[in-house]
Amino acid sequence: MQPVLNVEDVRKVEQDLTLEGVSLAELMRRAGHAVAQEVLDLGNLGPVVVLCGTGNNGGDGWVAAELMAKAGAQVEVMTPVEPESLKSPLALMVAQSAVNAGVPFFVAPSRDELDAHLAQAAVVVDALLGTGFHGEPAAPFDIWIDAVNASGAHVVAVDVPSGLSAQTGHAPGGAVFADTTVTMICLKPGLLSGRGRDVCGAIVLAPLAEQAERLVVEADPVAWRCDTADYLETLREPTADVDKYSRGSVLVVGGSTRFPGAAVMAAMAAARSGAGYVTLVVPDRIATVCRTHLLEIPVVGLPTNEEGMFSAGARTEIVKMAEQRSCVLCGPGMGVCADTVSVVSSLLECDVPLVLDADALNALSRMTTNRLDNFPELIRREAPLVLTPHRRELGRLVGQPGEPPSSLTAALEAARRIVWADGGSDICVVAKGESTGCVGVEIALLPKPGPACLATAGSGDVLGGIMAALLARGVVENDVLPLVCAFACEVHGFAANLAAEAHGSRGVMASDLIGNLGLALDAMEEQVSLAVAGVSPEEGE
Ligand SMILES: NC(=O)C1=CN([C@@H]2O[C@H](COP(=O)(O)OP(=O)(O)OC[C@H]3O[C@@H](n4cnc5c(N)ncnc54)[C@H](OP(=O)(O)O)[C@@H]3O)[C@@H](O)[C@H]2O)[C@@H](O)CC1
Ligand SMILES: Nc1ncnc2c1ncn2[C@@H]1O[C@H](COP(=O)(O)OP(=O)(O)O)[C@@H](O)[C@H]1O
Numbered sequence: 001m002q003p004v005l006n007v008e009d010v011r012k013v014e015q016d017l018t019l020e021g022v023s024l025a026e027l028m029r030r031a032g033h034a035v036a037q038e039v040l041d042l043g044n045l046g047p048v049v050v051l052c053g054t055g056n057n058g059g060d061g062w063v064a065a066e067l068m069a070k071a072g073a074q075v076e077v078m079t080p081v082e083p084e085s086l087k088s089p090l091a092l093m094v095a096q097s098a099v100n101a102g103v104p105f106f107v108a109p110s111r112d113e114l115d116a117h118l119a120q121a122a123v124v125v126d127a128l129l130g131t132g133f134h135g136e137p138a139a140p141f142d143i144w145i146d147a148v149n150a151s152g153a154h155v156v157a158v159d160v161p162s163g164l165s166a167q168t169g170h171a172p173g174g175a176v177f178a179d180t181t182v183t184m185i186c187l188k189p190g191l192l193s194g195r196g197r198d199v200c201g202a203i204v205l206a207p208l209a210e211q212a213e214r215l216v217v218e219a220d221p222v223a224w225r226c227d228t229a230d231y232l233e234t235l236r237e238p239t240a241d242v243d244k245y246s247r248g249s250v251l252v253v254g255g256s257t258r259f260p261g262a263a264v265m266a267a268m269a270a271a272r273s274g275a276g277y278v279t280l281v282v283p284d285r286i287a288t289v290c291r292t293h294l295l296e297i298p299v300v301g302l303p304t305n306e307e308g309m310f311s312a313g314a315r316t317e318i319v320k321m322a323e324q325r326s327c328v329l330c331g332p333g334m335g336v337c338a339d340t341v342s343v344v345s346s347l348l349e350c351d352v353p354l355v356l357d358a359d360a361l362n363a364l365s366r367m368t369t370n371r372l373d374n375f376p377e378l379i380r381r382e383a384p385l386v387l388t389p390h391r392r393e394l395g396r397l398v399g400q401p402g403e404p405p406s407s408l409t410a411a412l413e414a415a416r417r418i419v420w421a422d423g424g425s426d427i428c429v430v431a432k433g434e435s436t437g438c439v440g441v442e443i444a445l446l447p448k449p450g451p452a453c454l455a456t457a458g459s460g461d462v463l464g465g466i467m468a469a470l471l472a473r474g475v476v477e478n479d480v481l482p483l484v485c486a487f488a489c490e491v492h493g494f495a496a497n498l499a500a501e502a503h504g505s506r507g508v509m510a511s512d513l514i515g516n517l518g519l520a521l522d523a524m525e526e527q528v529s530l531a532v533a534g535v536s537p538e539e540g541e
């Protein structure tokens with residue numbers, strides 16, 4: 001697992017390092033060295049253009065330029081101001097050093113001049129804006145960013161691609177598209193979320209100091225990015241000594257006359273994710289249509305109310321069935337009304353692992369007038385509870401109905417409000433989005449995000465089915481719950497990649513994921529075993 005720190009905490013680590021004897025100047029020297037090494041390792045270099053901003057990110061660029069020049073590379077620096085008028089004392093010092101070493105530089109080139117230099121460049125080092133960036137890139141950086149992206153050169157970004165917020169992953173005025181980002185000390189959330197997923201390219205971590213790893217952990221990471229090998233704990237010993245019940249029995253509760261398909265897909269996803277026995281319970285008015293789509297999965301119809309949702313009379317029977325299953329998934333397509341709200345509150349009282357998705361979450365919002373974090377007793381229970389809100393659902397759960405969390409870290413914070421209010425019981429909030437965080441009481445995990453084709457209606461229902469099947473396999477301890485949830489997210493993403501091979505990157509529908517889940521599970525398990533054995537997936541082929 002790799003720790004991810006908020007930008008303000010990275011600054012704290014920087015300060016802690018200076019207290020432990022590694023000066024800022026030394027850190028900048030090492031940062032520049034890491035960047036230079038990355039470029040030199042590309043081998044067989046043509047001209048390198050280093051774009052330096054006015055802060056310490058630019059300072060890293062000047063250090064790299066000097067080191068590359070000394071290693072024999074043909075290097076030139078572009079700077080918006082004369083090196084001697086840089087305001088940051090550190091950047092001023094390293095820029096003077098590079099100038100004294102004879103590194104050629106150009107001050108405030110016009111767009112045409114810049115284009116001419118970039119056209120000759122084999123590699124561009126982007127050292128314009130780093131963690132000190134805020135707002136939108138101002139002139140001339142907005143133009144320079146545009147020029148870099150138009151150049152077609154190989155781009156190595158220093159710390160963070162310029163224009164991208166390392167904290168939020170937002171890039172409102174556009175950002176450099178990097179092939180590689182050499183990031184200092186540790187991962188930052190903006191690199192892994194929002195536009196960061198598009199613009200960072202391969203992320204190379206430069207720890208800069210041997211104390212960094214310890215100090216980063218002490219700085220209380222906002223989340224941890226999962227490595228494939230971490231999932232070892234979620235795997236089950238393969239055995240033939242099973243029957244359909246011991247493989248996990250799942251009850252899916254959902255559907256309404258308006259949305260019968262969501263519940264059908266969730267049930268199929270649970271069956272394709274290894275559950276041996278799945279039952280679907282829906283309002284009886286849609287039971288027949290559900291049965292026509294499900295050959296293997298029994299469909300139980302219970303009384304329907306005037307709104308086409310479960311009526312109050314359904315609740316007792318649902319609870320009775322729930323108590324006989326190894327996991328219950330409630331919510332897909334269910335609709336929200338007083339009767340479905342009572343179904344959710346009764347299921348919360350059952351001693352069975354429970355996944356609440358979609359309208360079950362909206363029911364929770366309704367029950368708590370959008371403040372679940374103020375009603376922890378509602379979700380305090382012995383058996384595991386997984387909530388899988390997307391950002392709008394999450395906003396509704398924590399008092400921001402019209403204002404969903406706008407970044408990964410905002411989503412993690414909202415999820416934490418729920419988990420920490422609950423305090424200590426077996427709960428995980430899977431805050432879904434273009435990057436997803438699985439937030440437990442002790443830790444927040446970031447599974448590798450799936451492809452963008454997952455942004456399609458119904459894909460969350462499929463994820464709910466996977467989650468339920470994995471929880472149904474047996475006891476999941478509190479400390480592994482976020483890991484199991486993260487694994488489910490990666491299986492979801494893997495299935496999406498397989499589906500995209502068959503249907504194209506834009507053609508995938510949620511139902512296409514389902515048929516690929518079994519293969520995705522096998523492939524993920526194999527990748528985990530290979531990773532644990534230290535074999536890369538390519539070598540394993
Ligand atoms: N973490 C570490 O341990 C280490 C960090 N190191 C490096 O330091 C970097 C952080 O340096 P930093 O704090 O000086 O900020 P940086 O990113 O250079 O930007 C500040 C400059 O940009 C400007 N500016 C801001 N917004 C702007 C906008 N919208 N449009 C235009 N301009 C804008 C801002 O202007 P101002 O806001 O002051 O007017 C100021 O001049 C970090 O990313 C890493 O590379 C390594 O050297 C050593 C180890
Ligand atoms: N751009 C994206 N890249 C990767 N995954 C995404 C992206 N957008 C959404 N997802 C994933 O797709 C799923 C969508 O779930 P949800 O919003 O609940 O869909 P629905 O309610 O239509 O079923 C979540 O798992 C989410 O993390």
Ligand SMILES: [K+]
Nearest residue numbers: 126129160162
């Ligand atoms: K940069």
